[in-house]
Amino acid sequence: MFAFAVARMRWRFRSAVRTYMIIGMFMPLEVIMIPLAILVRDFHLTNTYGALILSYIAIGLPFSSMIFYGFLIGIPKEIEEAACMDGANIYRLFLKI
Template sequence: MRSPFALPEVVQLGNYIFAWTVGKLGVATLNSVIVCGIALLVSLFFGAMAAFAIARMKWKISKSMMSYFLIGMMVPVHCVLIPLFVRFTKLGLTDSLIGLIIPYIAFALPMTIFLLVGFFKGMPGEIFEAACIDGCNIYQCFIEIGLPLAKTGMFVSGLMTFVGNWNELLLAMVFISDPNKKTLPVTLTYFVGPYATNYVQMFAAIIIAIAPSIVVYCLFSNQIVEGLTVGAVKG
């Protein structure tokens, strides 16, 4: 507080250890990794298949299906919060990680499909025609040709899904009440009290929370920039 822009006089890790152990950030981080990892893989898998079918296959309602998925991008989470909570309570999915994974996948699919459709449409049709002449079926065209060429788009949509789910607070706060099943954003709120806040421990917890996103950006920055540029032209 005396000099907020100065370097620390003593380097210590006590606040990070406190946040990780006493603040239960270790358990919360594991829960977030499980939820975000499963939601990421499932949304990319089904989103890529749906995008490929809409972009490269000829069927009557392909445009209607694209419009249907785009409607999902317009629905805010606040509108479906109460119906989801009522339905999940009847199904026994509240206070469980699967109750978070399902809506995370549902809200990630529209954006994933929207981005990947642009990448699949931008691919030369002659590649798929030559593959069909050589004997490839539709599944081989998707797995062996479509997915490798859409790798950049997968990086971009996967990163957006991961960061969005990693920082999501509302659904996790409403659906989960067990402290051992809380995700990282919910656990961060415990460091802020109604009458006092331990800022040094809260800042240490925030650094731990944002570290995975920073690491992902640093590792895949080239693919992300390339994907955003290509997607802007081909979308």
């Protein structure tokens, strides 16, 4: 959903958010793991599945968002415009197109 919002919707800080996600891809793993370990300790998630899920999301989110962004940019805008002419709202555009 984030990649769809950045690729297709027009909003104020769209390019700044996209740049922030690209910078997140270039962060070394060591820079992410220390604050993540502190976060896991503070939320009492040590040795739980929640800690594992949180770490996988923190590490993989920037990369997967940019992959989906590149895919959504490649879809022609004419398809989206035709779906809007047929009465599709933003949710249907995301789910069906």
